Amino acid sequence: MPDSGYPWPIETTRLDNGLRVVVSEDRTAPAVAVNLWYDVGSRHEPRGQTGFAHLFEHLMFEGSVNVAKTEHMKLIQGNGGTLNATTNPDRTNYFETVPAEHLELALWLEADRMGGLVPALTQETLDNQRDVVKNERRQRYENVPYGDAWLRLLPLLYPPGHPYHHATIGSMADLNAADLATFQAFHATYYAPNNAVLTVTGDADAAEVAKLAERYFGAIPRRDDIPAAPDGRAVPATGRPAAEQVTADVPAPRVYVAHRTHPYGSPGYDVVTVLATILGNGRGSRLYQRLADGERIAQPDSVGAYGVDLAHAPAPLIATATARPGVSGQRLAAGLAEVVDELATVPVTAGELDRAKAMLSTQWWRQMATVEGRADALGRYATQFGDPAKVGERLPAWLAVTAEQVAEAAAEVLRADDRATLTYLPEETS
Numbered sequence: 001m002p003d004s005g006y007p008w009p010i011e012t013t014r015l016d017n018g019l020r021v022v023v024s025e026d027r028t029a030p031a032v033a034v035n036l037w038y039d040v041g042s043r044h045e046p047r048g049q050t051g052f053a054h055l056f057e058h059l060m061f062e063g064s065v066n067v068a069k070t071e072h073m074k075l076i077q078g079n080g081g082t083l084n085a086t087t088n089p090d091r092t093n094y095f096e097t098v099p100a101e102h103l104e105l106a107l108w109l110e111a112d113r114m115g116g117l118v119p120a121l122t123q124e125t126l127d128n129q130r131d132v133v134k135n136e137r138r139q140r141y142e143n144v145p146y147g148d149a150w151l152r153l154l155p156l157l158y159p160p161g162h163p164y165h166h167a168t169i170g171s172m173a174d175l176n177a178a179d180l181a182t183f184q185a186f187h188a189t190y191y192a193p194n195n196a197v198l199t200v201t202g203d204a205d206a207a208e209v210a211k212l213a214e215r216y217f218g219a220i221p222r223r224d225d226i227p228a229a230p231d232g233r234a235v236p237a238t239g240r241p242a243a244e245q246v247t248a249d250v251p252a253p254r255v256y257v258a259h260r261t262h263p264y265g266s267p268g269y270d271v272v273t274v275l276a277t278i279l280g281n282g283r284g285s286r287l288y289q290r291l292a293d294g295e296r297i298a299q300p301d302s303v304g305a306y307g308v309d310l311a312h313a314p315a316p317l318i319a320t321a322t323a324r325p326g327v328s329g330q331r332l333a334a335g336l337a338e339v340v341d342e343l344a345t346v347p348v349t350a351g352e353l354d355r356a357k358a359m360l361s362t363q364w365w366r367q368m369a370t371v372e373g374r375a376d377a378l379g380r381y382a383t384q385f386g387d388p389a390k391v392g393e394r395l396p397a398w399l400a401v402t403a404e405q406v407a408e409a410a411a412e413v414l415r416a417d418d419r420a421t422l423t424y425l426p427e428e429t430s
Contacts, residue, residue: 005364005395010378010388011206013213017222018194021213022378022388023206026371032202034106035095035375036114037383040190042170043089043163043312044229049178051133051170052186054087058129059183060094061085065116069125072109079105087168090311091383097372100203104212110198111216114191118184126183130175137169145250146424153258156242156420157316163232164313192223199379199388202371232313235260242420245329247427253329254302254322255336256422260314261307261413265385270397271409272307272317277356278348278406279340280305280319284355287319290339297327297335311384317413329423337419343410348403357399364395 013021041053063069076083081098094113096106141147151167158164198217200209262268280287280303287305291298302322308315319340323332367373378388 004392006392013210015218019217020197020382021210022199022382023209024201026202030100030203032100032103032200032204033097033371033375035199035379036110037091037093037197037379039195039383040092041088041090042168048174050166050174053092054168055133057085057087057092060113062125064113064120066112089164103204107212108216115220118187123180126180134172146254149256152422157260163230193217193220194222195226197379197382199375201375235314237418239417245423247425250424250426252323253332254424255333256320257336257340258316258318258420259414261317264309264311264315271401271405274356274401275406275409276305276307276317277359278352286339291321291335297332299324329425340414348406353403360398
């Protein structure tokens with residue numbers, strides 16, 4: 001096992017307009033991953049503009065000054081590449097993987113939609129993509145059993161006005177109320193070179209990438225008045241648990257237990273990552289052993305625990321389980337809470353700790369095994385922590401966690417008086 005969690009070279013340059021360019025060369029295969037992280041997510045959205053960051057994830061594929069609608073996708077896929085984009089509360093990223101000889105094409109396409117989307121954005125395109133987002137909300141959140149759990153958990157965890165209070169899908173009322181000029185202003189504000197990190201990994205030379213980046217991105221002007229996101233680091237404890245019970249068209253009771261912990265990338269969150277693995281990752285986890293295999297009150301494929309890797313506020317740790325037939329939501333909630341509480345009182349064994357670290361190592365190296373995974377990780381660390389090389393610290397930090405630290409963290413962040421519980425109950429049928 002390497003001492004570092006990232007044994008490949010990393011070279012970073014910055015263009016005069018502020019764009020950071022990160023390159024990690026790996027000549028083992030003739031492919032490159034291009035990943036562009038923009039420091040804009042739902043936490044940046046002003047009141048009345050929720051959902052804007054996510055909508056732009058869609059709009060960025062709808063044409064720019066020199067690229068017609070859908071042509072970006074056709075050009076990448078037509079040259080043997082893959083592409084996508086994602087949005088979360090912290091950022092929006094756009095990424096392609098292409099044969100190495102098409103690196104220049106990918107960079108040109110990304111530069112054109114960074115600097116040339118606003119002049120090409122029309123009312124027709126905006127209205128069309130608003131409808132796409134509405135349909136996405138229906139399909140992913142509203143018409144799927146338990147689909148709106150994340151929308152409900154966020155307000156339980158973060159108070160009104162907190163930057164993580166609302167989900168990235170946003171408010172349909174906000175999206176409908178805004179005019180074209182408001183959306184154009186949002187793009188002009190946040191989609192600036194000095195608010196972005198361009199990462200290229202794979203079969204590419206750092207000097208050549210820097211030259212191409214200057215050619216295609218260098219003329220895009222910087223933006224010096226980008227507003228800072230609201231500070232979400234402090235979330236006052238209420239001293240009382242939060243709970244919501246939902247009766248819905250679901251097949252069985254399901255319970256989510258959530259706690260605010262520490263920001264991603266902090267030493268505290270490294271411990272929480274190991275804790276979550278011990279609590280709810282796989283058949284050897286405490287939740288599975290107790291609720292699915294032992295008491296048999298939870299469906300085996302439903303139990304789990306995971307941290308949500310948010311970097312600018314106390315990030316959530318969520319544990320969940322779905323009831324077996326005949327088990328009430330109340331019984332399941334009590335069992336789930338009991339296992340969570342015992343992390344602070346029942347010592348973690350050496351076997352549990354070793355198992356968790358082995359699983360996290362496998363997970364990490366599975367991501368690092370691909371140029372796409374490495375590009376995304378480097379973009380994250382450059383954007384959120386100011387230095388892509390810090391990516392090499394994450395795995396060693398997990399491997400250094402002790403059983404005592406897990407117990408201390410459980411006692412600190414898994415308190416019952418600061419817990420959010422979301423319970424789904426099936427509608428009664430006659």
